[in-house]
Amino acid sequence: MKPVKVGLLGLGTVGGGTFNVLRRNAEEIARRAGRGIEIVHAAAREYDPTRLPGIEGIQVSDDAFKVVDDPDIDIIVELIGGYSPAKELVLRAIENGKHVVTANKALIALHGNEIFKAAQDKGVMVAFEAAVGGGIPIIKAVREGLAANQIEWLAGIINGTGNFILTEMRDKGREFADVLAEAQALGYAEADPTFDVEGIDAAHKLTILASIAFGVPLQFDKTYTEGISNITRDDVAYAGELGYRIKHLGFSRRTPKGIELRVHPTLIPERRLIANVDGVMNAVLVKGDAVGPTLYYGAGAGSEPTASAVVADIVDVTRVLTADPENRVPHLAFQPDALSDTPILPMEAVETAYYLRLCAQDKPGVLSDVTRILAEREISIEAILQKEPAEGATRVPVIILTHRVTEGAMNEAIAAIEALQHIEDKVTRIRLEHLDAS
Numbered sequence: 001m002k003p004v005k006v007g008l009l010g011l012g013t014v015g016g017g018t019f020n021v022l023r024r025n026a027e028e029i030a031r032r033a034g035r036g037i038e039i040v041h042a043a044a045r046e047y048d049p050t051r052l053p054g055i056e057g058i059q060v061s062d063d064a065f066k067v068v069d070d071p072d073i074d075i076i077v078e079l080i081g082g083y084s085p086a087k088e089l090v091l092r093a094i095e096n097g098k099h100v101v102t103a104n105k106a107l108i109a110l111h112g113n114e115i116f117k118a119a120q121d122k123g124v125m126v127a128f129e130a131a132v133g134g135g136i137p138i139i140k141a142v143r144e145g146l147a148a149n150q151i152e153w154l155a156g157i158i159n160g161t162g163n164f165i166l167t168e169m170r171d172k173g174r175e176f177a178d179v180l181a182e183a184q185a186l187g188y189a190e191a192d193p194t195f196d197v198e199g200i201d202a203a204h205k206l207t208i209l210a211s212i213a214f215g216v217p218l219q220f221d222k223t224y225t226e227g228i229s230n231i232t233r234d235d236v237a238y239a240g241e242l243g244y245r246i247k248h249l250g251f252s253r254r255t256p257k258g259i260e261l262r263v264h265p266t267l268i269p270e271r272r273l274i275a276n277v278d279g280v281m282n283a284v285l286v287k288g289d290a291v292g293p294t295l296y297y298g299a300g301a302g303s304e305p306t307a308s309a310v311v312a313d314i315v316d317v318t319r320v321l322t323a324d325p326e327n328r329v330p331h332l333a334f335q336p337d338a339l340s341d342t343p344i345l346p347m348e349a350v351e352t353a354y355y356l357r358l359c360a361q362d363k364p365g366v367l368s369d370v371t372r373i374l375a376e377r378e379i380s381i382e383a384i385l386q387k388e389p390a391e392g393a394t395r396v397p398v399i400i401l402t403h404r405v406t407e408g409a410m411n412e413a414i415a416a417i418e419a420l421q422h423i424e425d426k427v428t429r430i431r432l433e434h435l436d437a438s
């Protein structure tokens, strides 16, 4: 059988990795796919040929539309990133009857509903395993491996750059900006790294995971998103003293009132496996009603780990092309006409526990005012840590861990605490999840 012909858009971190992995493992991959897979045409604005041995034998255009319109090509692999022209390229590929593989979570989270509809109408596949959790086969695991379950909740460390930064700050006391620069040099970060540190990238990925887990359309605009740029080394140290790690977590849970969809820094008990996922590694914890808790772990970013997921999708598409084209796994796991309109819960209605750090003047009665404010709102306290004031200082940090309460009640309590005469600065609030999957 003739090899499947692939057009590769982008020859950067992931595009380069895809080119190299496909070449290096060609024989093994062909044995799995049932036929050869050949990149015949690529597009890039710029690329480094010294990192791509063999690229000289392939046509490389600077106009990606030339590849998408190339009649010889069966599968377009979009590894350019961003919204435009990625969206136009993907829609044109679909219109031309080509299957698409992409690692572009921003594109899928914001325009996936439209793209999948176009693909459905045209009878082609759009595969996006690399868009979530890099090399971890998490889309396949949730969509296919857990198909028997009602998913109850999922929690993930789904941004490699952010996790790398938090880990280096904690373990080596390094500065935020310095670690971010290293993540960029290693090819982990997005073209605009605020997507990583402000949680937008994780929110894209969570949006996709929640759709696949709960059978709802992609709703990025309803995802609560908070980044890690305000986390201080002090918070990391205080959390450690109390037995917790701070992780940037994406969390989604089905409740009777709606679906929680939120990304924010989160305290997690340090005995949990997921609290010990460090560096660029990602992990997703998924709780199904039948299977119970399951945990998926692997490199969340980087050239070849991400290429591993891209190539797996190319193999999947090749198998479908070669076998029964009607028998396909639906894009969002549930049949398109069976997606549910379960609402996404507003953040004020979401319940979590909290870590609060206050800066109090070292005066009698301050702490009792704070505990009264919490008690009036039925917010119970799990632990209090009052640090000694530094030599000659009149301000003391006070750390409070609370039990679960709604975000709305906590917002009111924080406003009342900040209004107290002897409380200085803003209260730092980090949500806390026990992630007890038993």
Ligand SMILES: NC(=O)C1=CN([C@@H]2O[C@H](COP(=O)(O)OP(=O)(O)OC[C@H]3O[C@@H](n4cnc5c(N)ncnc54)[C@H](O)[C@@H]3O)[C@@H](O)[C@H]2O)C=CC1
Pocket (backbone or CB within 6 Å): 009, 010, 011, 012, 013, 014, 015, 043, 044, 045, 046, 047, 062, 063, 064, 079, 080, 081, 082, 085, 103, 104, 105, 106, 130, 131, 134, 187, 188, 189, 190, 191, 300, 301, 302, 303, 306
């Ligand atoms: N870097 C990583 O670890 C991961 C990246 N991704 C996603 O993969 C995609 C690609 O990311 P990277 O490889 O890191 O980006 P990159 O910046 O390293 O590479 C982008 C490539 O696209 C080319 N390009 C950009 N605009 C173009 C245009 N208009 N026409 C033709 N070529 C164009 C560039 O010349 C370059 O070769 C993004 O959607 C990103 O979010 C997903 C998972 C992990």
Ligand SMILES: N[C@@H](CC=O)C(=O)O
Pocket (backbone or CB within 6 Å): 131, 133, 134, 158, 159, 160, 161, 162, 188, 189, 190, 196, 201, 300, 301, 302
């Ligand atoms: N910038 C992303 C790349 C992978 O999705 C990350 O750091 O996780």
Ligand code: NA
Pocket (backbone or CB within 6 Å): 129, 130, 131, 132, 133, 134, 135, 136, 137, 138, 139, 309
């Ligand atoms: Na993946």
